[in-house]
Amino acid sequence: MPKRIMISCPNCHTQFPGEIDQTIxxxxxxxxxxxxxxxxxxxxxxxxxGAAFQVGAPLLYHDGSKDLLISYAPVELGMNKDQQEKAIGDLMRELTGRLPKEQIKGYFFQPRTALTMQGLVETILQGDGVTQEMMAEQRARVELIEQFLSTPPELRESVIEQNDAKIDIEFMQTLSLMGQRLAAEGHADIAEQLAMLQLILLEHSTFGRQLAQQAEAQEATVREVAADIQKLGAAAGREDFLELVQGYMGSEERLQALVGLARPAFDYQFFQALTMQIGQAPEAERAGLEDLRDTLLELTQKVDQQTQVAMEEAVQLLQVLIDAPDPAPLIAENLPFFDEAFLSVLQANLEAAQQRGNIEVSAKLRTIYEQVMSALRDNMSPELKAINGLMAAENEDAARELAAEAAQQYGRDLLPMIDAVQEMMAVRGEPQVAERLGMLRGMVEAALPPA
Ligand SMILES: [Zn+2]
Structure with a gap:
């Protein structure tokens, strides 16, 4: 249960109310x-x-699956032994009060004590099966990142070459997690340096070049598959997709792209139809079709899991924004994370708060929604803003007028951008929007000066 307390800023000494968690x-x-x-x-x-800082407070960590209970009182709070015992005792009462009785076992009477935050984190990680060796490796990765950052640009490539063998998938993951965390904490400048470093590593390390090649090949496959889906048109049915997957048989990359782009097409009825086709197929073709069905089932599950993870991450980000006294600076720093998953989580929470009649929460969520949308709009290229404006036009005449303005301002370059948005909408299963974009494209083209 979060606790509402007055917090004092260590930087400017402003007092403000906030919520902190002490039992986990x-x-x-x-x-x-x-x-x-x-x-x-x-x-x-x-x-x-605007300073971001961690509020030091006594903590009690519990993991019932590992019989683990750890208490921690930060030394910087300057509490004596009695004060510490009282604080931890209070947290213990709060925790045992909200856990089911059968979870309270012997180890509750002897919590382990962590002397430092580092110690607390390490004890938790050890409980999770993370070894000292793995932690040392992780520290080495962080040190290497720091070394790269402090290297002058003209020496960077040679330092990367010397450390080429250490740059692997774990290293790249550490780098991107670190960037996300720094951005969330308000260190946009360092996060940007890390993003730059990522780009340099993609170009100058063996592993990075492999990653870049894979990503390029993947993108090409996705484009190819998206084009195939678009050829099917807005009226594409189960039969068309059955045919398409059989054309992709043996190419897991293409099947993966297809399921990723058109997950809703692979519903229960689709698999039923495929099963029926397997039953009717000549003996010699059956094994191949069964493999195809297994692959498609696995791929749909994977997509659903990724959606789930994306949703959980979106929930966490939304929580951080709700907790923040002023979400605006956090919104500015987290722009890349405001994707479809985030917006649908936000929408769902807003509706739920309105239904519960929770005015305070729904007002806060509405503010967050408006700030996120306006930040996203501000971040759009002028061409995309123009396309957006076209789509929002109230009637044909207004649309024609806007199309003429856009054609004059951006010229022929606007057409491939409209095509791209149209393709995205078609793939997303929004045939009406895609069709409307096709019509708007016609208006822009008609208003262009002759080539
Ligand atoms: Zn301050």
């Missing part, structure tokens, strides 16, 4: 555990000066 039950609050491990637990942003 890993089983029921995995998001809190993740925040603790990533150093983001109880991170607050000062509404006055």
């Amino acid at each position: 039950d890993a089983g029921s609050e995995p998001a809190l555990k993740a925040r603790l491990l990533s150093g983001n637990l109880n991170v607050q942003r000062c509404p006055n000066c």
Whole structure:
């Protein structure tokens, strides 16, 4: 349960109300555990000066699946032994009060004590099966990132070459997680440096070049498959997709792209139809078709899991924004994370809050929604803004007028952009929007000066 307290900014000494968490039950609050491990637990942003800082407070961590209970009282709070015992005792009462009775076992009477935050995190990680060796490797990765960052640009390539063998998938993951975390904490400048470093590594390390090649090949496949889907048209049915997957048989890359782009086409009825076709197929073709069905089932499951993860991440991000006294600076720093998953989570939460009649929460969510949308609009290229404006036109005449303006301002370059948006809409299963874009494209083209 988060606790509302007055927080004092260490930078400008402004006092403001905020919420902090002091008891963390890993089983029921995995998001809190993740925040603790990533150093983001109880991170607050000062509404006055914008400084982000971690509020130090006694903590009690519980993981019932590992019989693990750890208490931690930060030394910087300067509590004596009695004060510490009282604080931990209070947290213990709060935790045991909300856990089911059968979860309270012997180890509750002897919590382990962590002396430092680092110690707390390491004990939790050890409980999760992360070894000292793995932690040392992780520290080495972070040190290498710091080394890259502090290397002058003209020496960077040679330093990367010297460390080429250390640059692997774990290293790249560490780099991108670090960037996300720094951005969320308000260190946009360092996050940007890390993004730059990522680009340099993609170009100058062996592993990076492999990644870049794979990504390029993948993109080409996705484009090819998207074109095939578009050829099917807005009226594409189950039969068309059955034919398409058989054309892709043996190419897992293409099947993967297809399921990723058109997941809704692979519903229960589709698999039923495929099963029926397997039953009717000549003996010699059956094994191949069965493999195809297994592959498609696996791929749809994978897509659904990814959607699930994306949703969970979106929920976490939304929570951070709700908790923030002023979400605006956080919104500006997290633009890349405001994707479809985030917007649908936000929409769902807003509707739920309105239904519950929770005016405070729904007002806050509405503000977040408006700020996110306006930040996304501001971040759009002028051409995309123009296309957006065209789509929002109230009637044909207004659309024709806007099309003429856009044609004059951006010229022929606007056409491939409209095509791209149209393709995206078609693939997303919005045939009406795609059709309307086709019509708007016609208006822009008609208004262009002759080539
Ligand atoms: Zn401040």
